[in-house]
Amino acid sequence: MTRYLQLILVLLLGSGLGFWVAHLDVTKLDSDASNEKKPLYYRHPMNPQVTSPTPAKDEMGMDYVAVFAEPPAATGLSPKPGKILYYRHPMGAADTSPVPKKDEMGMDYLPVYEGELAVSGQIQISPEKIQKLGVTTATVSQRALIRSLRALGSIEVDERRVHAVTPRFEGWIQQLYVNVTGQAVKRGQPLLEIYSPELMTAQQEYLIAQEGKQTLQQASAQARDTAARLAENALQRLHYWDIAPAQIRRLQNTGKPLETLPLLSPVNGVVLEKPAVEGMRFMPGELLFRIADLSTVWLLAEVFEQDSGGIKPGQVVQVQINAYPEKRFNGKVDFIYPTLATETRTVKVRIELANAEGLLKPGLYGSVILATQTDGGTVLAIPDSAVIDSGVRQVVLLQKDGGTFEPRTVKLGRQADGYYEVMEGLMSGDVVVTRANFLIDAESNLKSALDSFSKEAVTDVQAPAEAAPEQHQHEGH
Incomplete structure (x- = not known):
């Protein structure tokens, strides 16, 4: 009898424990279901551009993939304040969407918040992003533009040192x-x-x-x-x-x-x-005899007309002769001929070279390195890496306070030694971007384009939301 009572007690305890375990599991499932993230929309499993607001299947019977809103912690970025106006293309294309969307590569469109369109023609970049892009800058300043150019020529006899025996x-x-x-x-x-x-x-x-x-x-x-x-x-x-x-x-x-x-x-x-x-x-x-003194010889070099303006008589040059590639010969500009060869559009420049060793023989072929300098000493200049040339205009990115950058159209002059002469658009002391400027310019161009129709974009985003209730009311009637 005692054993029978023990068996009944065990069965009662097991039933009660199972009831509470089942009750706890159901409660947990209900809690998980309530906390489960709701998808924003569903996209085609093979074509991200095709989306659906409700679950669907494609032509092959595959379920559409649910797209959820990623929490700020997943991206490592702090949430931006303000209302989301619309979503823009992640690669800079002039394409917007009123709802979350992915581009042709499967990348999410980026949200545009209120307050980002405060200053037209400028773009705001956080210090973290500036550091990540590797942005470097340079100060616009005065400097002497010295350009090194190479001209070809041949060794000739010094006409002043030729003697005729008659x-x-x-x-x-x-x-x-x-x-x-x-x-x-x-x-x-x-x-x-x-x-x-x-x-x-x-x-x-x-x-x-x-x-x-x-x-x-x-x-x-x-x-x-x-x-x-x-x-x-x-x-x-x-x-x-x-x-x-x-x-x-x-x-x-x-x-x-x-x-x-x-x-x-x-x-x-x-x-x-x-x-x-x-x-x-x-x-x-x-x-009877023609004798030439070859202790001094000439190198007659052909210089293109656009480069001839910066060459001055008396300047020191370096000459490399093809027959002696390991040697460099020092010379000076002795004379610039007053005529231009119309066939080649070149000006002949005479270089005087000492030939004590007798290595420079008339007829040898070589090249001369000439350094041309701008007239008037120094000019306002910027590094050539700071220039974004579209073929129609030249633009630089001007750094403002607080991580703000502004595209600035400039008029450029001569280019020499890795620098451009600035004729218009900048002042001494301005700071321009010299690295990662193409990445910033892509966003700046996008922002300028969005600024031009920002009001229309906002209206297009808000209009469907306001018109939807009216549509439902008409349908209800």
Whole structure:
């Protein structure tokens, strides 16, 4: 009997415990159901652009996906105060929606709150977002714009250092000492041995005048003066014919005319031309040798007309020759030619280069690095990375107080050394964005576009909400 009472007691306790557990589960389920988030709308499982306010199935029988409002904690952003006016495209396209929506990539449209349209043409960005975008700025200031440009050219002979060897009397080439084009010669080095009847006659006249001068020592003063003038004139003729002083002294010391005389090199240089041939007859003024002094050479560079204005005579340049890629040669601008080549629209610039080692040979090809500077010293300038060029206009983003940015149209001048000259639109001390400006500009352009029809957008959003009750009332009747 006792065991039977124990069994009944256990059954009663189990039933009571089950009742309370079931009651607790139902209460929990009811609480969870009441706290369950309600979806904003339902979207197509394969096409996010297709939405429905109620649960639905697509053409393949798949359920539409519920879209819920994400809590502020999920995005890590603090909720914005104010009423949501509409939703805008997340990538900056000029597209708005009165209800939450996703773009073609599945990204949620961003809400636009009251108060965001307070200042037209400006955009407000939080300090956290500025840091995340990596925004950097620069101050508009005065600076000298120095632009480095490269021009091509070739090595040429310095025209001022070219010498032509031309005798001033008639004769024959008895012997050639320098008979190879390109041979290096020294100043005073014999080039050839010449024979000339005119030269022989001039020597004899000088010797006769000298002998008469000695004979007439006891004669009258007039006779002595006449003999002295004859000797001096004969000697001066030898000087005019470029007879070397050493040869004249030899003539004076020996008292005998020289049958042949050497023709000497006038400079140190290289033989560029050698029309002289052994045994040939030459006439007064005929070219026998052309010798160039290559201790200094020219580089004739072609500079485009738009770059020629900043080049000044005397400025130092660097030259690179293709034959010596590891070397840099220093030179200076010696002359800017006054004419423009209409075929190539270039101006010829002459660079003077020292050639002590003889590496710079005429005809070698090379390039010159020229630094051009703006006239008048410094100009108002900004980094070229700050400019957003649409092809029609140039815009910079001007930083205001409190994380506000304003697009500003500017007029630019020359570009050099990573900077633009600012002619209009900015003042010294203004701060412009130099990095992430394209991202800010995308939002700024969107905001300017939204500002232009913000009132219409708000009206379109509010009108359906106000018209809906009236529609239901008519339907009710």
